[in-house]
Amino acid sequence: MEDHFELAGVKYRSRLIVGTGKYKDFAETKKAIEVSGAEIVTVAVRRVNITDPNRENLLDYLDPKRYTILPNTAGCYNADDAVRTCRLAREAGVGKLVKLEVIGDDKTLFPDIPATLEAAKILVQEGFVVLPYITDDPVTAKKLQDIGCAAVMPLAAPIGSGLGIRNPYNIRIILEQATVPVIVDAGVGTASDAAIAMEMGCDGVLMNTAIAGAKDPILMAEAMRLGIEAGRKAFLAGRIPKKLYATASSPLEGILG
Amino acid sequence: MDGRREYGFFVQMKIRINGEEKEIKEGLSLAALLDEFQIRPGRVVVELNRDIITREAHGSTALKEGDALEIVHFVGGG
Numbered sequence: 001m002e003d004h005f006e007l008a009g010v011k012y013r014s015r016l017i018v019g020t021g022k023y024k025d026f027a028e029t030k031k032a033i034e035v036s037g038a039e040i041v042t043v044a045v046r047r048v049n050i051t052d053p054n055r056e057n058l059l060d061y062l063d064p065k066r067y068t069i070l071p072n073t074a075g076c077y078n079a080d081d082a083v084r085t086c087r088l089a090r091e092a093g094v095g096k097l098v099k100l101e102v103i104g105d106d107k108t109l110f111p112d113i114p115a116t117l118e119a120a121k122i123l124v125q126e127g128f129v130v131l132p133y134i135t136d137d138p139v140t141a142k143k144l145q146d147i148g149c150a151a152v153m154p155l156a157a158p159i160g161s162g163l164g165i166r167n168p169y170n171i172r173i174i175l176e177q178a179t180v181p182v183i184v185d186a187g188v189g190t191a192s193d194a195a196i197a198m199e200m201g202c203d204g205v206l207m208n209t210a211i212a213g214a215k216d217p218i219l220m221a222e223a224m225r226l227g228i229e230a231g232r233k234a235f236l237a238g239r240i241p242k243k244l245y246a247t248a249s250s251p252l253e254g255i256l257g
Numbered sequence: 258m259d260g261r262r263e264y265g266f267f268v269q270m271k272i273r274i275n276g277e278e279k280e281i282k283e284g285l286s287l288a289a290l291l292d293e294f295q296i297r298p299g300r301v302v303v304e305l306n307r308d309i310i311t312r313e314a315h316g317s318t319a320l321k322e323g324d325a326l327e328i329v330h331f332v333g334g335g
Binding site: 019020021022023029042043044045046047048050057058059069071072074084087088089091092094159186206207208209 | 327335
């Protein structure tokens with residue numbers, strides 16, 4: 001069966017979006033991404049080290065013709081900085097997709113929602129394809145969808161925490177009202193977390209630390225690919241309802257007397 | 258001319274690059290500066306005094322005393 005993940009008019013086979021941070025080196029980054037099957041990868045925008053500019057560049061390892069590059073606004077604490085970062089990213093010539101994250105608190109890395117809404121409005125007006133990172137709040141998701149964001153990306157749990165989906169009921173409500181893709185972004189710890197998001201009907205999952213921080217990132221990248229695929233297929237297949245008591249799997253007729 | 262100093266034939270001027278003060282030759286273009294710092298123009302985006310300078314304009318953009326440059330690129334991130 002043909003099953004595509006469609007984002008801003010582009011069809012993708014993979015529903016896994018991966019980050020490129022925290023890997024040992026670019027070679028490991030490249031290998032993990034290949035094994036994960038992801039077609040969209042996030043990157044950050046940072047100052048070049050001008051005293052040592054000749055170091056290798058991430059894009060030497062990730063061909064923008066092969067991967068959709070999704071620049072983020074990580075490290076931005078207000079709307080102005082986030083918009084400025086997106087404009088710089090667009091000038092790099094890798095497209096109009098941006099992962100908007102405006103951080104509101106250092107300890108939890110929870111987003112500043114008013115600033116996220118403010119930045120989203122400006123960016124949508126400027127023609128960006130905006131994917132905002134948000135808390136698992138259905139009201140915020142609805143507002144961002146109405147502004148014209150191309151997807152909404154509620155967190156499963158705090159960034160890098162590995163706690164998995166903490167509030168599946170809110171994610172369900174977000175899914176119910178969504179007219180744009182819902183991508184669970186951040187907080188996934190292991191393959192079953194990713195599978196749960198997909199089983200619930202989420203359109204995709206974005207993760208970084210869960211893969212890059214695993215003891216064996218390459219093996220975890222494969223586990224995540226399989227977790228996403230398993231969860232998606234289970235969602236499409238339609239699970240059985242949960243029941244309190246047993247229903248026999250073997251026929252009750254013809255039992256030995 | 259505040260901040261400018263002569264070294265032999267060259268007049269130096271001070272600019273800020275990524276928050277650091279640097280002395281460079283007066284009249285240097287942005288393209289020449291990137292070349293001097295061995296920065297590949299195809300892998301970076303440059304902001305001059307908060308305005309983005311397109312790659313096509315690097316050669317025709319002359320730097321002047323007190324300019325503030327931000328030179329950024331993509332790094333690993335989530």
